[in-house]
Amino acid sequence: MVQNIVLALVFGGMFTLVFGGIGFFLLSQYRKAQQEVDESQGWPEIAAEITFSEIGEHTPSRFEDQDRSTTYEPIIHYKYSVNGVDYEGKRIGFTAGGSISGTKGYAERFIKRYPVGKIVTAYYDRRKPSESVLEKNIQSQGGLISITVISLILGLVSLVITIWVIIRQLIS
Incomplete structure (x- = not known):
């Protein structure tokens, strides 16, 4: 049981950090560009x-x-x-x-x-x-937005699966 929890934390945590990290990094880049657009309006x-x-x-x-x-x-x-x-x-x-x-x-x-x-x-x-x-706008980067959303979703799914596996191990 402890071994399964550790494995879930290691692998689930790794996937959550990688995909979530990529998603949040790309999201921060988009927000930075939006801030530049806002500042440029004047x-x-x-x-x-x-x-x-x-x-x-x-x-x-x-x-x-x-x-x-x-x-x-x-x-x-x-x-x-x-x-x-x-x-x-x-x-x-x-x-x-x-x-x-x-x-x-x-x-x-x-x-x-x-x-x-x-x-x-x-x-x-x-x-x-x-x-x-x-x-004075953000140039269309549909692919980047798609990758951002997919990364955030995969990070969230990985987190949910990791928590689900840990809870199942603790209950059984």
Whole structure:
């Protein structure tokens, strides 16, 4: 009985910590991005010129990652001037822990919206004018949100199963 309880605590605890930890980490990244969006709502807008607009391709190179598919990232640079000082921006919007990437079609939508030479509206932080974005929102990361939810659910299920096994052992 004691051995079964210890095994349940070790393995159940491990799964709970791993999946729950991943879920909470990703959730904190999303909350951080949402906080940045909230803070940016007061940022002033400014005219910016797109200076670079291409699609970056990320293909897994390590042997163990060969089953993963290629992802595509819009790479957009723009220049703007605040109080006579020139800046270069590279951020499209706010992301939860990384860059904006996805399918080729997803990246192409950004490239079409921001072609080289186009004058667009950018938003910058008054306190730190070198911080800027083209869009004041969290860029869609459906896969990241799905992984967050799945991790949190698996962590919770693991916790419930661990508690259930321990209770069963104590009752019997």
